[in-house]
Amino acid sequence: MADLQQLALMFKNLDDQLVNCMRCGMCQAVCPLFRETGRETDVTRGKLALLEGLAAEILQDSQGIDTALNRCLLCGTCQANCPSGVQIIDIFLAARAILTGYFGLSPVKKAIFRGMLANPRLFNALTSMGSKFQGIFTKKVDDLLGSSCARFNAPVVADRHFNALATRPFRKIVPRLDTPAGASGLRVAFFPGCVVDKMFPQIGEAAVKIFRNKEVGVFLPAGQACCGIPVLTSGDRQTFNTLIEMNVELFRNAAFDYLVTPCASCTATIKELWPHLYSGSRDIAGDIARLGERTRDITEFMVDSLGLDGLGVTPAKEDVITYHDPCHLKNSLGITRQPRTLIRAAGGNFVEMNEAGTCCGCGGSFNVAHYELSKKIGNRKADNIVASGAETVATSCPACMMQMTDMLSRRDKGIRVRHVVELYADSID
Amino acid sequence: MSSPQASALVGEFSAIVGSDNVMTSEIDRYAYSYDAAVLEPVMPGIVVRPTTSEALGRVTRLCNDNGLPLTVRGAGTNLSGGTIPHPGGVVILTNGLTRILEINEEDLYAIVEPGVVTAVFAQEVARRGLFYPPDPGSQTVSTLGGNVAENAGGLRGLKYGVTKDYVMGMEFWDVQGNLIRSGSRTVKSVTGYNLHGLMVASEGTLGVFDKIILKLIPPPQAARSMMAIFDSIAAASETVAAIIAAKIVPATLEMMDNFTIRTVDNFRKAGLPTDAAALLLIEVDGHPGQVADEAARVEEICRRQGAREIKVAHDAGERNTIWQARRDALPALAKLKPTCVLEDATVPRSKIPAMIAALGEISRKFDLTIGTFGHAGDGNLHPTILTDKRDKAEWQRVEHAIEEIFDRALALGGTLSGEHGIGLAKRNFLVKEIGQATIDYTARMKKALDPKNILNPKKMEG
Ligand SMILES: Cc1cc2nc3c(=O)[nH]c(=O)nc-3n(C[C@H](O)[C@H](O)[C@H](O)COP(=O)(O)OP(=O)(O)OC[C@H]3O[C@@H](n4cnc5c(N)ncnc54)[C@H](O)[C@@H]3O)c2cc1C
Numbered sequence: 001m002a003d004l005q006q007l008a009l010m011f012k013n014l015d016d017q018l019v020n021c022m023r024c025g026m027c028q029a030v031c032p033l034f035r036e037t038g039r040e041t042d043v044t045r046g047k048l049a050l051l052e053g054l055a056a057e058i059l060q061d062s063q064g065i066d067t068a069l070n071r072c073l074l075c076g077t078c079q080a081n082c083p084s085g086v087q088i089i090d091i092f093l094a095a096r097a098i099l100t101g102y103f104g105l106s107p108v109k110k111a112i113f114r115g116m117l118a119n120p121r122l123f124n125a126l127t128s129m130g131s132k133f134q135g136i137f138t139k140k141v142d143d144l145l146g147s148s149c150a151r152f153n154a155p156v157v158a159d160r161h162f163n164a165l166a167t168r169p170f171r172k173i174v175p176r177l178d179t180p181a182g183a184s185g186l187r188v189a190f191f192p193g194c195v196v197d198k199m200f201p202q203i204g205e206a207a208v209k210i211f212r213n214k215e216v217g218v219f220l221p222a223g224q225a226c227c228g229i230p231v232l233t234s235g236d237r238q239t240f241n242t243l244i245e246m247n248v249e250l251f252r253n254a255a256f257d258y259l260v261t262p263c264a265s266c267t268a269t270i271k272e273l274w275p276h277l278y279s280g281s282r283d284i285a286g287d288i289a290r291l292g293e294r295t296r297d298i299t300e301f302m303v304d305s306l307g308l309d310g311l312g313v314t315p316a317k318e319d320v321i322t323y324h325d326p327c328h329l330k331n332s333l334g335i336t337r338q339p340r341t342l343i344r345a346a347g348g349n350f351v352e353m354n355e356a357g358t359c360c361g362c363g364g365s366f367n368v369a370h371y372e373l374s375k376k377i378g379n380r381k382a383d384n385i386v387a388s389g390a391e392t393v394a395t396s397c398p399a400c401m402m403q404m405t406d407m408l409s410r411r412d413k414g415i416r417v418r419h420v421v422e423l424y425a426d427s428i429d
Numbered sequence: 430m431s432s433p434q435a436s437a438l439v440g441e442f443s444a445i446v447g448s449d450n451v452m453t454s455e456i457d458r459y460a461y462s463y464d465a466a467v468l469e470p471v472m473p474g475i476v477v478r479p480t481t482s483e484a485l486g487r488v489t490r491l492c493n494d495n496g497l498p499l500t501v502r503g504a505g506t507n508l509s510g511g512t513i514p515h516p517g518g519v520v521i522l523t524n525g526l527t528r529i530l531e532i533n534e535e536d537l538y539a540i541v542e543p544g545v546v547t548a549v550f551a552q553e554v555a556r557r558g559l560f561y562p563p564d565p566g567s568q569t570v571s572t573l574g575g576n577v578a579e580n581a582g583g584l585r586g587l588k589y590g591v592t593k594d595y596v597m598g599m600e601f602w603d604v605q606g607n608l609i610r611s612g613s614r615t616v617k618s619v620t621g622y623n624l625h626g627l628m629v630a631s632e633g634t635l636g637v638f639d640k641i642i643l644k645l646i647p648p649p650q651a652a653r654s655m656m657a658i659f660d661s662i663a664a665a666s667e668t669v670a671a672i673i674a675a676k677i678v679p680a681t682l683e684m685m686d687n688f689t690i691r692t693v694d695n696f697r698k699a700g701l702p703t704d705a706a707a708l709l710l711i712e713v714d715g716h717p718g719q720v721a722d723e724a725a726r727v728e729e730i731c732r733r734q735g736a737r738e739i740k741v742a743h744d745a746g747e748r749n750t751i752w753q754a755r756r757d758a759l760p761a762l763a764k765l766k767p768t769c770v771l772e773d774a775t776v777p778r779s780k781i782p783a784m785i786a787a788l789g790e791i792s793r794k795f796d797l798t799i800g801t802f803g804h805a806g807d808g809n810l811h812p813t814i815l816t817d818k819r820d821k822a823e824w825q826r827v828e829h830a831i832e833e834i835f836d837r838a839l840a841l842g843g844t845l846s847g848e849h850g851i852g853l854a855k856r857n858f859l860v861k862e863i864g865q866a867t868i869d870y871t872a873r874m875k876k877a878l879d880p881k882n883i884l885n886p887k888k889m890e891g
C-alpha cells in the first residue's frame with residue numbers, strides 16, 4: 001500500500017480537472033442522492049472538495065473519502081447541468097481507480113471481475129446454474145450476482161422483488177447471427193449486453209425480430225464480454241482493459257454500418273468511456289475510436305437510420321404508456337427524442353410523466369451497497385410513474401427496468417415495465 | 430473535537446437535534462468549510478442540522494453558553510465567504526427546516542422556514558396564481574434564509590425590487606435563545622423597531638432566522654421581450670438611461686459586452702451577433718395594453734439611440750432564446766478558465782458608461798480577461814474576471830484589479846456590492862465606503878446584541 005503522500009500525489013494529477021469546479025453549488029438542484037440526504041458529502045461539490053482536500057494533504061481520512069465517493073449513482077446528472085462544464089464522471093472514475101489501486105480490490109470483487117467477468121464462458125455457466133437454483137442461492141453466488149454486473153443484484157436481499165434470471169439466456173436462443181443487409185441496405189453488429197442476455201432475453205428477441213422485419217443484416221458473434229462498466233466503476237482498470245480488448249477483437253474486422261445495443265449503459269460505455277479510458281498495452285486506439293463512432297442506441301438507430309418516425313400512426317387508445325429516461329442515454333448521450341418517437345411509432349398512447357429524466361436510483365453497484373437509499377430514489381420514480389396514469393412504463397435500459405420492476409412490484413398496481421423495442425416489436429405482429 | 434469537554438458538547442448537541450444530525454468526522458466537516466466565494470476553506474469543529482424551530486433556538490443558545498462561534502448555512506452559494514465558518518466553530522444547517530407554513534391568498538403573504546429553496550417557493554406561489562419576484566441566478570438551490578441574509582437580488586430588481594422589498598416580518602433567535610418578533614402580516618405596521626429590516630443583509634451576524642413573512646403580489650398578465658444590438662457600448666448604456674428617463678420601468682434590463690456575447694455564442698451557437706459591441710435584453714410586463722405600448726416605445730428609443738437591430742420575441746420560443754443567452758452568460762464565461770471571480774460593484778445607472786470604460790481600462794492595465802454582463806437597468810454590473818487561482822502572479826494582479834474596481838465604483842458614487850454581500854471577501858474595503866464612524870457604530874450595536882461575538886464572527890466586520 002502506497003503511503004498517504006503518494007496518494008495525494010496521484011490526486012494532484014487530477015488537479016487540472018478539479019480546479020474547474022467553482023463551488024457554485026448548482027449541483028445541489030439536480031443530484032438525486034442529495035435530494036434524499038441533504039448531505040454535502042453526497043453532492044458533487046462536496047465530493048470534488050474532498051478530492052481536492054486529499055490532494056492538498058489537508059485530509060487524512062482516505063477511507064472516508066473512498067466511502068463518500070462510492071455513495072454516488074454515477075448518473076451524470078450533475079455533469080449534464082454543471083455551469084462550469086466540469087468533467088465530473090471522468091474525475092469520479094479516475095478517483096475510484098486511484099483509490100482502488102491504493103486500497104486494493106476487495107477479494108470478492110477481485111475473484112468476480114478477474115476470474116469471471118474476464119472469462120465470459122465461466123460467467124455464463126455460473127449464471128445459468130444460478131437460474132436453476134434461484135431462491136436457494138448461497139452467499140457466494142449472491143456476491144457474484146451482486147457485484148459482477150451491478151444489476152444481477154436481485155437476490156441479495158430477502159425482501160427484494162427481483163427479476164428472475166432467465167431460464168434460457170438470449171445467447172442460448174440466438175447463439176450467433178451473420179446475415180447480409182436486406183432491402184434497408186444496412187447491416188448492424190448487435191451487442192445485447194449482459195443484462196439483456198441473462199435477465200431480459202425477450203429484448204434481444206424483439207431486436208432480432210425488428211432487424212428481420214426491416215431487412216437489416218445482423219452480425220452477432222458468440223462470446224461477447226461485458227462492456228466493462230461494473231469493473232470501471234469499481235476502479236478495476238485492469239479488467240476494464242481486458243474486457244475492451246476481448247470485445248474489440250470480436251468486432252474489429254467485421255463489416256457493419258453500426259454497432260447497436262439495447263442497453264443505455266453499454267452504449268454510453270462503448271461510445272464515451274472506451275475511447276478515452278482504455279489504458280491497456282494493445283495498439284487498438286484506432287479500432288476503439290471507430291467502434292465508438294459507429295455505436296448507436298437501438299432507438300436512435302431505429303428512428304434516425306431506419307426512419308421510423310411514427311408519422312401517420314394513430315395511437316391505440318387503450319394502453320397508456322409513459323417513458324423513463326435512462327441517465328446513460330439522457331445525460332451521457334443527450335438521447336431523449338428517439339425513444340419517445342418510437343413509442344408513438346409503435347402506436348402507443350404516450351403520456352409524459354413528471355421528472356421523466358430523473359435517475360431511477362439503480363446506479364449499478366450503488367443499488368447493492370446502498371439499497372435503502374436506492375429504494376428511496378426509486379420510490380420517487382415509482383410515485384411519478386403511478387401518478388402519470390400509465391399502464392406501461394417503457395424505457396431503453398435493462399438496468400433501469402430491473403430497478404423499476406422492483407419498485408413497482410411493491411405497489412401492486414399491475415404496471416408493466418418494458419423496453420421500447422419490445423413495444424415496437426409487438427406492433428409489427 | 431476530541432477532548433472530554435468536546436465530546437460532552439457533542440452529546441449536548443445530539444440531545445437537541447438527534448445524533449443523526451450531528452457531524453464531526455473530518456470529511457463531513459471539510460464539506461462545510463467553503464462556499465461559492467473564491468476563498469480558502471476553513472474547517473468547522475462540528476456541523477449540526479436542527480429539524481425543528483425549537484431545536485434551532487436551543488442550538489443557538491448552547492453555542493452562546495459555551496462561547497462557540499456559529500455560522501448558519503443555507504445552500505452555501507453566497508459569493509462573499511459568508512458561510513465559511515470560524516476555525517473550529519459550529520455550522521448550523523437549515524436544510525432540515527424547509528416547510529412553507531402558510532401561503533395566504535387573501536392577504537397576499539407567505540410564512541416560511543429559512544431553509545425553503547427559493548425556486549420551490551416561487552413555484553408553489555405561482556401555482557396559487559401569485560408571484561414572488563426575487564429571482565437570484567442561484568434560485569434553484571439558494572434558500573430564502575440565505576436570500577434575506579444577503580438581500581439577494583436578481584433579474585427583476587429594476588421594477589420589482591430585491592429581497593428586502595418582500596420581507597414583511599420575521600421571527601428570529603437571539604443568542605440567548607429568545608424568539609424575537611418583528612413586523613407583521615399586515616401591509617402596514619409600525620409597531621416597534623424595524624428589526625426585520627435590520628436582519629436583511631445581516632449575513633448571519635445579528636440573529637438566526639426562524640420564520641420569515643414574505644410579501645406576494647399578483648403576477649403581470651403579459652410580457653414582451655426584445656434584444657437590441659448596438660455597435661457601441663456607450664450607445665447601449667445611454668439607451669438604458671433614456672428608457673428610464675422616458676418613465677418606463679422594464680421588468681428586466683440586462684446588458685452583455687462583446688466579450689460575453691462572443692463567449693456565449695461560442696457556447697451555444699445561438700446565432701448571436703458576435704461583432705456587436707453590446708446587447709441589451711429587455712422585458713416589459715404588466716397589463717397587455719400597457720405592455721404593447723411600452724414595448725413600442727422602448728423599441729423606438731433603442732432605434733433613436735442607434736441600435737443597429739432590434740429583435741422582438743413573438744412567441745414563447747423566441748422569448749426563451751433571448752433569455753437563454755442571458756442565462757448562458759455565467760456558465761459560458763466560467764468554462765473559459767478554471768477560476769471565475771464574479772464581481773458585483775454597482776453604480777448609479779447614469780454612470781454605467783463610465784463604469785464600463787473603467788472596466789476596459791482595468792482589464793488592459795492588469796492584463797486580465799474580464800467579461801461584463803449584468804443588470805444594467807439598476808447599475809449592478811457583473812464584471813467577471815477569468816483566471817486560474819493557481820497562477821500566483823496573475824492572481825496578484827486579480828486582487829489589484831478587484832481593488833481598483835471598488836475604487837472606481839466608489840468614485841462614481843456607487844457601492845462595493847449590489848447583491849453578493851460583504852462577508853469575508855470585501856470586509857477590508859468596507860471602511861472606504863461607509864467610513865470609520867459607521868464601522869464603530871455597527872460594532873457597538875453588534876456588541877450589545879451579541880456580547881460574546883458568536884454570530885458569524887468576522888463577517889462584514891470592517
Ligand atoms: C451561480 C450563482 C448565481 C448567483 N446569482 C445571484 C443573483 O442573481 N443575485 C444575488 O443576489 N445573488 C446571487 N448569487 C449569490 C447567492 O446565491 C445569494 O447570496 C443567496 O442569497 C445565498 O443563499 P444561500 O441559501 O446559498 O445562503 P448561504 O450562502 O448558505 O448563506 C448566505 C448568508 O446567509 C446567512 N444565513 C443563511 N440562513 C440564515 C438564517 N436562517 N439565519 C441567519 N443567517 C442566515 C449565512 O450565515 C450567510 O452569511 C449567486 C450565486 C451563484 C453561485
Ligand code: SF4
Binds near residue numbers: 023044048078084
Ligand atoms: S455545479 Fe459544477 S462547478 Fe458548480 S459546484 Fe457543482 S460541480 Fe462544481
Ligand code: SF4
Binds near residue numbers: 073074075
Ligand atoms: S453522478 Fe448523480 S449521484 Fe453522483 S454526484 Fe452526480 S448527480 Fe449526484
